[in-house]
Amino acid sequence: MSQPHPPTPRRPRRRLRLGVILLSLLLVLLLVDKGRVLFFPPPQVGHWSSPEAQQDYESSYRELLAGLPEAESRLVDTDFGAVHVLVWESENPAPPLLLLPGHSSGAPMWAENLPDFIGQRSIIAPDPLGDAGFSSQKLPLNSPADQGIWISQVLQAMTVEEVHVLGHSFGGANAAHFALQHPEQIASLTLLEPVMIIERLPVSAFFWATLTQLPVPQSWRDRALAEIGGTTVEEVQKRTPMSEMIDAAASGYRTALPTPGRLSDEQWRSIQVPLRVDIAGTSSLAGGQEGLERLEALLPEGEFGYWPEATHSLPMDERAALSPVLLEFWERHD
Incomplete structure (x- = not known):
């Protein structure tokens, strides 16, 4: 007489069911998005969905800058639109620092890091075209x-010949393409x-985005922003500027x-x-340690840092330790 099969453990089944639900939801979202694009083509340039959303953004934007030394605000014409640029001048004649922020932020994304940089050298911080900010695509x-x-x-319009480029997240991808060209x-x-x-990017990042x-x-x-930023829902819900x-x-x-695509x-x-x-060691969206090892093999002359406790919000997570390293790197290559 055959022995009865042992009961199937419940925990793996729940995990499997949750995974199927999340994957199905992701597929539905993607299909809905594809259908929306098919029947309602997106605009060719970025825009605000409502005046209220723009006002909320601009209020927080200005609040973040209020705690910093005053910057000069410029509007620079390019072929693709007018770019709003914040400039902090310095007496240091060394090449300025160009800051390229992550997606859905704008120049104030660097608010926590700027106190370490302002005065060390001139700083150029644009609101990227096609994304939130005061630029107009x-x-x-x-x-x-x-x-x-x-x-x-x-840079040409500002008569700046050479810059040190610092890019985070999506801004890092833009910085790399700028360097290639x-x-x-x-x-x-x-x-x-x-x-x-x-x-x-992992599939989960597309889901949360x-x-x-x-x-x-x-x-x-809140949960989506926490997952993307590698932080907690509680941190997101603090409702900081x-x-x-x-x-x-x-x-x-x-x-x-x-x-952006994966560079060859x-x-x-x-x-x-x-x-x-x-690269961050926790919730990395840049490939983690595996991605860093790829670059180390390709570019042995490069300099690399791995931050095990940091999340995708690396510039803010490791500000105290990272800023001196970056300042020394830029000074060495002036």
């Missing part, structure tokens, strides 16, 4: 290479958790941006400017 950005074009044109304008290139260009674009309850959006600004941008600004080995090797890349 007029023509489509059809490829990641177009990002490098408007960045180059901003215009190395003559770059004194050094520093990438903090650059998305998509080292390794592709999609959730921020949908009319869902605030608690869902930074979290308020990013939430208003993620939910209220309709971007029309090209998606040949593209990475072609970057000849001094390079530094820093």
Whole structure:
């Protein structure tokens, strides 16, 4: 007589069921998004969905800058639109620092780091075209290479010959494409958790990013922002000016941006400017330790940092330890 089969453990079944639900929901969201694009083509340039969302964003934007030394505000014309740039001048004649922020933020994303940089050298901090901020896009950005074009044109219009480039997340991807096209304008290139260009994003990141674009309850959006930022829901719910600004941008600004792709080995090797890349060890969206090892093998002359306790919000997580390292790196390559 055969023995009865042991009962199937419940915990794995619940996990499997949850995984199927999440995957199904993701597929539904993607299909809905594809259908929306098919029947209601997106605008060719970024725009705010409502005046209220824009006002909420601008209020937080200004609040974040209020605690910093006053910057000069400039509007610089490019082929793709007018770029709003914040400038902190310094008496240091060394090449300025160009700051390229992550998605759905704008120049104030650097508010926590700027006190360490202001006064050390001149700083140029644009609101990227096609994303939230005070810039005004007029023509489509059809490829990641177009990002490098408007960045180059901003520097040319400002008569800045050479800069140290610091990019985080999506801004890191833009910085890399700028370096591929215009190395003559770059004194050094520093990438903090650059998305998509080292390794592709995990599927979960697309799920959470999609959730921020949908009319869902605030608690869902808080969870999505926490997952993307590698922090806790409690931190997001503190409603700091930074979290308020990013939430208003993620939910209220309709971007029309090209998606960066994974750079080939040949593209990475072609970057000849001094390079530094820093990667988080927790909730990394840049490929984690595996991604860092790929670059170390491709670019043995580069400088790399691995931060085991940091999340994708690496510039803020490791500010105290990271800032002196970066300042020394830029000074060494002036």
